[in-house]
Amino acid sequence: MAAVAEIEVVVAHQERATLRVGEAFLKIDTDEGRLDREVAAMELAPVPTAEVLWRKGPVLALGALKGKELGMLGEPSTASRQAWETVGAMAKRLHEAPLPPWKSRSAEEIAAELDVECHWLTANEVLPAELVNRNRALAETVFREWTPVFVHGDFQIRHVFVDGDEITGVLDWSEGAQGDAYADLATLTLGHEERLPEVVAGYGGDVDRELIRAWWSLRSLLASRWLVQHGFDPSAPGCEFDVLKAVK
Template sequence: MDEVEVVVAHSERATLRVGDVFLKVDADQARTDIEIEAMSLAPVPTPKVLWRKPPVLAIAALPGQTLGRLGGPSTGSSAAWAAAGAAIRKLHEAPLPPRPGLAGRSTVALAAELDAECGLLVTNGLLPVDLVTRNRRVAGAALRPWTPAFTHGDLQIAHVFVDGDEVTGIIDWSEAGRGDALYDLATFTLGHEEHLDDVLAGYGTDVDLGVIRAWWSSRSLLAVRWLIEHGFDPFAPGCEVDVLKSRL
């Protein structure tokens, strides 16, 4: 009998693996609705949905392995990162999905969220004021008009699978929707700045690197407190706090 592997688990959702099947348990069924819809619309490889019995969604495992993880080394070649960039460009050029996603927050709402979060990070003593202030200033470059694209919304490198230099699939679409394409590119290269050139070579169009860096700061500032409260460690080497320090 296959063992049950806990892939990730916190108070909002959990993912288990049993053999070649992933079981996603989510208290918010709207997120599962978004995930299934996005996978049906995305013009890139996605996992096959096997069945759904709320609150559980069963999907098939993808071939290959992930490009790596935040805080760890990349297991992919430069060509694999470039192939991922090409797949992301294909997604961004697809017809827009029907609803906004995480990458589609308004600049006004995002600015307010950032300001509130920065205040809490300092007030609660989680990060020094100079680190927060500098990164909030950098993050401001992301608060500009953008053209909506079909975005994944949580495009961590752990969500992209490759076999050799070929992308075999992208997982975890619950934050997908209309949004800022550069948010996806920044999320994908967070903590792996050394592969940004490879990704952009595959993406095949000029982007504003200042906005990419701004999203690195923004995403990290917004993540630190949530990660701590849900049992993760943003202070681990190469993770969110190191990303913030790299902006100093």
């Protein structure tokens, strides 16, 4: 029997899992329609993505990307300043591309979820009510008039691969859709505020940093219960709870 390549779990939870097996990524998704949209989004995106090797039912095989992740939440990123600026420029290129046919969730849907999650955090005494309310007030400023752009939808640093100063590709396009540009910029820099100037420099133009901070609060409030219930630790240093505590 041939030797089996070492398996690395990139992301795994009850709905989706991404594994690295040798020179390939295996994406397993309980929603095959979401895989369909992911492949289509990768074809439309004007940025480097992984090569689609094959697709069989709920499993999508992608070619491995050169290099390593841009970083991890809770750990300092060792990627160069130029790499972070390049990611900012890449985000701008994506946001200026023609819109895909799918839309992200509406502001009304997100607001309703925010209400539920804030109630859970306070009712279960996971976080102090004052801290939750302070972040909620900031988070609600994202509900404004905005022009939809082509967003990645989950533009976290573990989905961006870098080799030196070069960005070799972006993974996990299952949330690619029409959405708010600031959501991508905030997801990319969540827990890495020190890298925000570099991303903004690469992105160019007039970037409202307070809106990025508002999205940090929103994403952290929305994600905390899910992380707790799926075996992740949002209270780890540099992670979601620290992001929320930084809001004064």
